[in-house]
Amino acid sequence: MSAGGRRTRVGIQATVELMVNGDRHSLPVDTRTTLLDALRERLALTGTKKGCDQGQCGACTVLVDGARVNSCLLLAVAADGAEVVTVEGLASPDGALHPLQQAFVTHDAFQCGYCTPGQLCSGVGAIAEAAAGEPSLVTPPEAGGRGEPVPLGEEEIRERMSGNLCRCAAYPGIAAAVAEAAAALGGEPAPGLEPGPDPEEVSR
Amino acid sequence: MRPFRYARAEDPAEAVAALAADPEARYLAGGTNLVDLMKLGVETPARLVDVRRLPLDAVEETPDGGLRIGATATNTALAGHPAVRGRYPALSQAVLAGASQQLRNLATVGGNLLQRTRCLYFQDTGKPCNKREPGTGCAAREGEHRDLAVLGTSEHCVASHPSDMAVALAAYDARVEVLSEAGARRLALQDFYRLPGDRPERDTVLRHGDLITAVELPPPPPGVRAAYRKVRDRASYAFALVSVAALLRREPDGSVGEVRIAFGGVAPRPWRARAAEDALRGGPCGEQELRSALEREFTEARPLPGNAFKVGLAVRTATRVLTDLAEAAAATPHGGPHSQEDA
Numbered sequence: 163m164s165a166g167g168r169r170t171r172v173g174i175q176a177t178v179e180l181m182v183n184g185d186r187h188s189l190p191v192d193t194r195t196t197l198l199d200a201l202r203e204r205l206a207l208t209g210t211k212k213g214c215d216q217g218q219c220g221a222c223t224v225l226v227d228g229a230r231v232n233s234c235l236l237l238a239v240a241a242d243g244a245e246v247v248t249v250e251g252l253a254s255p256d257g258a259l260h261p262l263q264q265a266f267v268t269h270d271a272f273q274c275g276y277c278t279p280g281q282l283c284s285g286v287g288a289i290a291e292a293a294a295g296e297p298s299l300v301t302p303p304e305a306g307g308r309g310e311p312v313p314l315g316e317e318e319i320r321e322r323m324s325g326n327l328c329r330c331a332a333y334p335g336i337a338a339a340v341a342e343a344a345a346a347l348g349g350e351p352a353p354g355l356e357p358g359p360d361p362e363e364v365s366r
Numbered sequence: 367m368r369p370f371r372y373a374r375a376e377d378p379a380e381a382v383a384a385l386a387a388d389p390e391a392r393y394l395a396g397g398t399n400l401v402d403l404m405k406l407g408v409e410t411p412a413r414l415v416d417v418r419r420l421p422l423d424a425v426e427e428t429p430d431g432g433l434r435i436g437a438t439a440t441n442t443a444l445a446g447h448p449a450v451r452g453r454y455p456a457l458s459q460a461v462l463a464g465a466s467q468q469l470r471n472l473a474t475v476g477g478n479l480l481q482r483t484r485c486l487y488f489q490d491t492g493k494p495c496n497k498r499e500p501g502t503g504c505a506a507r508e509g510e511h512r513d514l515a516v517l518g519t520s521e522h523c524v525a526s527h528p529s530d531m532a533v534a535l536a537a538y539d540a541r542v543e544v545l546s547e548a549g550a551r552r553l554a555l556q557d558f559y560r561l562p563g564d565r566p567e568r569d570t571v572l573r574h575g576d577l578i579t580a581v582e583l584p585p586p587p588p589g590v591r592a593a594y595r596k597v598r599d600r601a602s603y604a605f606a607l608v609s610v611a612a613l614l615r616r617e618p619d620g621s622v623g624e625v626r627i628a629f630g631g632v633a634p635r636p637w638r639a640r641a642a643e644d645a646l647r648g649g650p651c652g653e654q655e656l657r658s659a660l661e662r663e664f665t666e667a668r669p670l671p672g673n674a675f676k677v678g679l680a681v682r683t684a685t686r687v688l689t690d691l692a693e694a695a696a697a698t699p700h701g702g703p704h705s706q707e708d709a
Contacts, residue, residue, distance in 0.1 A: 174371055174372075193414075217398055229442075230468050235401045235469075236472060237397060237414075287468075291467065298462055299463050301462075306446060307452070320602075324601075325468045325469065
């Protein structure tokens with residue numbers, strides 16, 4: 163241990179197993195490392211952005227075992243064994259954009275682009291959640307919770323995407339892009355909900 | 367952030383033993399509040415015992431017609447559960463009114479109950495705060511306190527409780543199931559939270575090592591309509607200035623059969639408005655009666671200059687919620703599509 167006091171105290175190490183965008187990683191980390199920092203600083207997946215680092219902006223949103231989460235508040239050790247999809251994992255291996263990525267281009271759903279990776283992962287999660295019948299605050303009381311898809315109108319999209327702030331206020335384009343991709347996907351599950359590709363297949 | 371040891375507990379008893387063995391250990395579940403507070407230096411555990419994957423995530427209907435909600439059920443799983451949507455609608459609405467979907471996917475029911483106040487000074491280690499550091503004083507009284515409490519405060523602390531879920535749970539008479547080394551025990555939600563008094567550092571009556579294992583709901587009162595309404599500075603993804611969970615049943619003659627009212631955003635804990643309920647039960651529920659009963663609830667309020675608006679806002683919001691429930695009951699006296707009798 164260092165004699166320098168609290169700020170320089172040596173961390174405590176742990177090894178985490180993560181499947182990220184289909185690639186398996188065994189990663190020694192300081193237990194204090196968030197999933198966000200593990201992705202950016204250790205795996206060089208800098209598509210995922212650090213905005214507030216406090217769970218207030220959504221820029222760090224990724225899919226963990228199919229569910230969108232704020233990676234800034236999830237410790238890497240707590241994600242041990244999880245399957246993670248980041249913005250780098252949305253497009254097909256052949257480079258074809260995910261339907262939501264294509265819709266963002268079509269609808270000019272960004273300006274500076276800093277929040278976009280989080281918006282994309284969040285949108286993919288939102289579309290899957292609505293398809294699975296998960297209610298939002300604006301879902302009518304008699305709908306939701308029974309496994310029937312919730313239609314994604316503008317009000318639903320805006321409520322479901324409220325965890326992703328855009329300081330450029332590109333919201334009209336973002337809402338339009340999510341609506342278009344939801345229609346195109348027609349209830350397709352989010353990446354990570356299904357078994358990932360065989361890592362050996364990917365590396366070949 | 368202070369370095370910490372991390373271990374995943376295999377079963378509840380092991381988790382309880384791990385905490386009992388280390389006074390500086392804390393449970394970790396979704397982490398959406400605890401990890402944030404650790405980054406801020408407000409929480410400095412030496413050890414985290416991860417309970418998120420304990421097999422305590424079931425949401426089950428009980429033989430008496432109630433509901434047992436496992437402590438590690440996520441907010442998302444709770445809000446979308448068919449029994450919650452159908453029979454405890456104000457609970458589903460309250461959960462969905464809180465945070466963002468990303469956070470609700472991580473957050474758990476047990477963790478939600480134990481989240482700390484979002485008072486700016488509690489979260490700022492450079493400022494005095496009796497809740498964070500007992501005896502240092504309260505910076506909020508003279509500072510920014512727009513979001514803070516008007517009821518149940520003390521000279522030592524005016525923090526408000528941030529949960530939406532807990533407000534609905536209070537209205538539904540929830541009980542909290544707790545495991546400790548001495549065994550399991552149950553607490554009414556109203557006895558679970560404590561008011562600050564001269565010990566504002568203690569939000570609840572839990573002791574070190576106590577693990578919340580479930581929340582139990584009795585059957586909803588027959589024939590009630592229920593709603594949750596939240597007033598905040600933006601339409602979504604913000605803490606409540608004021609929120610209201612309300613249950614109402616009107617008798618065939620139009621009088622109040624059953625009424626339950628709980629407020630969020632106005633007190634150090636979910637605030638069950640018993641004075642207003644008592645004033646209303648058995649009587650008429652016109653707008654005038656509602657307003658005067660709700661004003662009675664706030665006669666003990668001790669607002670500060672920056673949050674005095676909350677008293678009127680809370681009265682108006684609850685009056686509106688109850689008026690809407692009363693009108694819906696009058697429109698379909700035998701139970702409409704949203705009534706719980708049909709669920």
